[in-house]
Amino acid sequence: MKESRSHTTFNSFKNKVHLKSIKIRLLFFTGLLLLLSLLSISYLSYYFASNTVRDGIDEEVKASATVITQTLDTHLQSKLSVVKTLAKMAEGNFGNTEKQLDFIKKAQQQNPELTGIVFSHELSGGNSMNQNGEILDLSTRAYIKELNNGKSIISDPVASKVDNSLSVILGAPILNNQKVAGNFTASVAIADVTKTVSTAEFGKTGYATLLDSAGNVIYHREKERIMKTTVKDFNSPELTEAFNKAIKGEQGTFTYSFSGIDKFGYYARTSNNWVLILSAPLAELDAPVNNMASRMGLITIVIVFIGLVLTYILANRLTRPLVRLKQSIELVEAGDLNHVLIVRGGDEIAQAAVSFNRMTQTIKTILTEVSLSSNQLASSSEQLTAGAEQTSKVTEHIANAIQVVAEGAGRQVDSVTSGAYTAEDMSNKVRLIVDNTKQMSEATGVVTVKAKEGGLAVEHAVSQMGVIQNMVDELAMVIKTLGQRSDEIGNIVEIISGIAQQTNLLSLNASIEAARAGEAGKGFAVVASEIRKLADQTAYSAEQIAALVLSVQADTGHAAATMNTAVEEVESGRQAVNRNGDLFKEIQHGITGLGDLVGHVSGYAEQISEGAERIVTAIQTISEVAETNAGETQNVSASAEEQLASMQEVTSSAAALSNMAEDLRSMVDKFKI
Template sequence: MGGDIVVSILKDSHVSTWIAKLNRSGRRSKTGGSVHTKEGGKHNQQLIFRIWGSYLLILVFLLAVGGSGLYSTKKLEQSMEDMYAKRMQAVTEMMQLSSYYDKLNGTIAAAFFMNNTDLSSYITQIEDIRGKIDVKVQILMNKSEAYGMTAERASEFQTIWNGYSNDLFSVLDWMKKGTENFGSGTGAAIALETYRSSLLDKAGMLTAYLEETVENNQNLAQSSYENARSIQHNMFALQIGLTIAAILFSGLIGYFVSRSIVNPLNVVVQAASRIAEGNMQTRVEIKRKDELGRLADSFNRMTDSIRGMIEQVKEASDHVSDFSEDLQENTVQVKKAVVQIADMMEEVAAGAERQVIETQKSNRVIHDMLQSIERIRRSTDFVSESSQRASEDAAQGDLSVQKAIDQMKSIKESVENLAAVVKVLEGRSREVEKIVSTITEIAAQTNLLALNASIEAARAGEHGRGFAVVAEEVRKLAEQTGESARLITRLIGEIQSDTELAVNAMNRGTKEVETGMTLVNEAGEAFQKILAGVQQVAAQIIEVAEAAGNLLEGSDQVTDSLAEAEKITAETSSHTQSVAAATEEQLAYMEEVSGYATSLSEMAKRLKNLINRFEV
């Protein structure tokens, strides 16, 4: 029965079947202990795309804020350029023209009071100033609109100025004639009269035009200034609004993006904590197709793989426990058989001793056999019956030894099969250790990625603060995952240690069983010799009975036969004692095997208790 159990275990734990079970366990759907998230198909995008998308949206708002600032600056620049290029320059030109005109009138007025010696220099100044005014008037005509003057008003101004200039030539001509008398007065008097009658009115009109133009340009400059101030206020308000909107929008984006990352990670952390507590039925349900969704799928596959291996280990531990119980039962049966063999050996030894005694008696009686033929016949019958019993006892002992040999072979096969099962269990423990090592490496890489993410977030400054929080959460998750992996590694180490003890115990048990088989085989050979000897004694007794009628004629032959019978009986007694000693040694070996079986059962229970910590 023990051999059949081991064969079934080996068949169930074949490598290909085990891998197939792991694959099926990774694909099957389990609902017990699942951890869900409320996120659906809207998170099917790649996580990096959503992060970059949020950054791009924030960048768009920043570009909008910067663009509005540039637009405001451009508008202010245009307004300032309008104030300077148009209004300020126009006012400057008009003020300069007005200054030339005032200087011209002042110089003309002063020239009326000069004598002929100084008059020529004043006339030269007047002509020079008049030439400059002509240039300014021509500029005014070309840029009348820029100077805040309509084309009609500019034409009127030019007409008045041309009239003023022509009259000025007439006045200067009369001034040059000085005190020369022309009937109606001197040249100076006529010049003064002409100035009063012709130039004063035109001078007043020109002054009014200039003052009006200057005032218009001042008003336009004030309007440009107020427009620039209005643009500045509007752009400032727009900048404030866009900045506040950008801050709020960035905060919302950071909140939703961080929540979409942190929530699934919290789900994975909770699942890892449950697995660390031994609940292997925990599953992570994150219905997303991004990196977090793939992380959840990988986590579930990892959990399924570990659960499958734990189930295999649990199944193997159950088989080991059952097999150890069978081994204990078989050991008890073998001990009983050995005890029976020992009892039979004692009986055989007692019979052999009795044979020796009876043979010695026969030697003593041979001297007197001529007188008591009848006594010899009765003694021969007694010896024949004793030989028959000895033959039957020897045959029974040989049968018991054969059973013991068969039982020892069964024990050997059971121990070897159990050792194979324990080795398979050890191999699976090492495979679990490799998987846990892979988990530890993934946790270390995740921790390294979280550190890199924290560095990048620190470089990003204020905008990377939210991402730094996410990176910290990822780092904590990696540390918790690494701690869980170390816990599992410690448990696997304990399992491997117990498995190694079981392997060593099986090896010692196998060696002891081989030694026991050798001794049992030797006992079987001894029983064969005993049986042959007993049968030979029986044959001799028959010959003695047949020769009883010829005792008188064959006394020498009877003496020789009795001597041979004594020798055989002594040998039988010696072999029986050897078999008894070997049987006692075999009993001691059975005690050791029983102890090993008990240790194996205890180790199987410890292994089962360790596995039962995981709820699969």
Template sequence: MKTKPKRKPIFTMTIRKKLILSFILILLVPSVTIGLISYLNAQSNIKEKIQISSRENVLVIDKFITSFIEPKENAATYFSGLFNKASFTEEKIPTTIAHLKEFQVLNPETMVVYVALEENGDFLAYPEQDLPDGYDPRVRPWYIGAKAQSGEPLITEPYIDAFTGGVIVTIAHALEDGSGVFAMDLSLQALNKLTEGIKIGKAGYPILLSAEGNYLVHPKIEAGTKEEGSWVQSLLEKKDGQVVDNQNQIDFTTNDRTGIKIAGVMDLGEVNQDTKPILMTTLLIVGLFIVIGALLSYFVIRSITRPLNGLVAATEKVSEGDLTQAFDVKNNDEISYLGVSFNKMVGALRELIQNVDAKSEMLAASSQQLMASAEQNNTATEQIVDAIQEVASGTERQSKMVEDSHHIVMAMSAEMEGMLNHSQAVRETSMDAVGIVNNGNQAIQLTSQQMTNIHKTISRLSVVIEDLRKRSIDINQIIDVISGIADQTNLLALNAAIEAARAGENGKGFAVVADEVRKLAEQSSRSTETIRQLISSIQIDTNHAVESMEKGTTEIEKGMDLAQSAGEAFHEIKQFIDHVNNEIQTISVSIKETSAGTEQVVGVVHGIEEIAVKTTADSQNVSAATEEQLASMQEITASASSLSYMAEELQEIIKQFKI
């Protein structure tokens, strides 16, 4: 069984390289892993702290807005019960304005406090406002919205004041008696002051947006500016959550009372800046560990590879045949154990080589004697093989000749049998041809007889048609006579009519008779003309029929002649086929006799062939056995020679070892 050759490794690594690689992995993997985990944990903690700060600040602003708006809602509810329709009378107006002033003074973030009357649109405000002509508070959104709130305060969408540019929200409440609406314009400037003191991380900041996405508070963007970024859509669709815009992470919530979107913007780049010192410290520690580990690894690897190199040098000398080598064992470790085993192996090899040297000398002497005996037997066997091969060659030629004769005779027998089959087939075919010729002869005779009958019938029909033609001529003459009579009658009727006209009244009856006779004469003339035309057509057709009958008679006479000629030809063919059939019968009998003799010859040749084949096979078996014996003797001789050569080579190899 062949063993597959081992493929050489593409990358060969010595033990030194493997140890260096192992120490590098042992040092780098834990150090880098620990440093990376520490850095990521620090980064995550810093990011989490900033996120918590952002969420807390957002909630603080949310609570501040609620606490800022809620008292104003309560005040609006209070004043909606305090004011009524009577508050707009001349006696009550000073009191009403005093209440408005008192509230505005106590709440300076309230820019304007006002109340409007449903009945006539009267409007009282503090501080007093310069209203445009035709101003009607009842059509303002804050008025309509408050009326629709069903007793609840209305907080409008924050908007930018046209005069101050600040963010304003209007809180309105319908009066309890339904006579009007109380409202106040509340400045959110306090939110700016609140957000200015809030920092999210180092660079982050809070922002406020309206429900429509307009900035209310932003440290850099002017209030009222609409945000067009894609992140604002998610912020407007959800009540609270978190979105990311490039390097900014935004935590947001929605104030329930005002709908204001409160968001804390955190700069993600700040996290990387804060964790950069941690990363540098980690890299420094990892580098220090690697340097210390590399120094320790160097001394450990050196203590392992130095004795191994000595053992490798001794092994190389042993591989060159120097069995006097020995490994100097100094320590008590695995390499020392390997050195002891190496010394034992070299000693065992030394003893083995000495024993093999002694045995190889004995083997060389025995192989020389065996080779001499094998050469003598080989010479005798070659002579026997030559003689057997000559006998086998002659027998094989004889067998070949007999086999060729057998094939020739078999081919002749097959040809004779084929000729017999063909002659029988030809005889059967000729018999069929005789039947076909007889049938054809009968058909020709019947055809000839039928043609004769047709000729007679056409002859009779020709006579009849000729008589018909003559009679049509006679009829035509009679019609001419009748036509002449009709013309004369018509002429006489005309003369009679003339005479009757001359006779006057006495001749009227005669004139009538003459007119009727004239009409009959004209009808007879027309009928005679019609009959003449029919007779003329019959004469034309009769003439054509006579011509066709004459042509048909001529063709039938030709057909009768051809049928008679064909009958004579079929008779001659029948006589020829009968003669051929007799000749084929004679040939068939001769072929049968020849085929019987050929079969006897085939049997004799087949017997000779069997004897020749058997003789050839026996000769070949003897020759093969002798050749096998010769081959065996040659193999023995070759083996003895090879054995002698191998013994000499073995002695030469043993001499290479230094014992």
């Protein structure tokens, strides 16, 4: 996002200064390059010079601070040595106040820088005496405790008990029998102590500040601050931090602001835990570097101006042939390809002019060939248009024909589908016929069995009729031989005749029943039942005959006549039963033939059913193929329509190509070849 904004800003600036001319661009970028280069050099020079100056200042201020602190320490230590010597000498006068007083007066005369010499022959310091013989109470002084511990002291500045002036107390213990028994102190005026600090210089206006271990101002250029303000009263956290570091034994540089002026400072500690601060305004210390930066800026402006003048001269020499090349290009732009650019020199611009002449000649040759090709292209496009139109007509005819075929295929699919449904229905009905035929075949088999059973029953009846006839014959002979019982036998014969008549009627009924219905078994069952009943009656009558034999002899004659009639009737019944047996045989043969015929019909029906199923399968296959053909016909129809559309596009493209060829020929005609 930032790159986009900077690029936009640069483009807007370029539009404002109209950087369209190579000369202006060359001047602009050369000046910009010179300016950036010189500014970079100036900045680096300023940076390194500033560091060098700062390093020099650091070394200088460090050396100055070292000299001042060492001078302070030496001065105070020398005074402390004097105090120690005097304390040692005062030990000889311990306990004698007058001698001690004379001694300190002489010591002050010999060491006038020592003021306020005080001695005490007791540890509390409450009865101390000065050189004037005045008793002073120094028991509240903090340094008394250190003196009682046998240590020499250099105190922080305190107000004198005598004249209230600021002094530094130097003290040493007084020994008696190798034990601390008192103390000896002397005052040194603060002005004498800070003489070295007050004369210290740092730069032109820099100065030194001296602070005691509690941060009280011992010396400052502003006299009103001495022992009245502390380091915190300067309201500078940097200064307070520097003081705290110095108390810890560190030393170094720092910057801070005081009275609205930015300052550079150096802090160091003395041996008695005083802090020395050397400071000077930053502007004063940086003045040499700033002056150098001003001179570098002036030099940069001069060099950039000279560079722009030289660049302008060079740009004129470079752009003159470019102007001629531009004019030639404008002629080519106007369509004049006969112009030849005059080449002078052998530099890159001259080589570009040679390449331009070659390019012009090449364009001229190309345009000549393009003119010829455009004519041929126009002719070919017209032929292509005519062929495309003819192809479009043929394609349209094919599409219409395929559409008709597609519609016929659709109808064919519908017909085949309907035929498939019909064939399937026919197959179902053929299956039903096969099932019914199988059932009829099974029923015919049952009828055949029953017909065989009926034939056997008729044969048995014929056999029984023969037996009856024999019995009747025998009975007639018996009647003849038993003429005496002919009457009774006649009655019995009548009964037997009645039975025969009933049997005849039942046989006729059985024949009629067998002829009427196919279920002959039921009729024959009824006949058999009646025959059994008649047999029972015959048995019963036989018993009567046995019982009445004796009583029927009188009727034998009549029975003989009746028996003759019975013989005739029995013969007639036997013949009727024989005819029924023949009829049952014919029925049996007919039913057997019908069963075979039904079996053949059932086989043919099964074959027809299988054929119908194959027909249904074939019709379904034909239906699927017809549907596929219909779908493919639709696809072919769609492809034909797409081809028709493509040919129409080809026709349109050919027309457009013809127009483009005409336009190309018009454009080529604009050039002078």
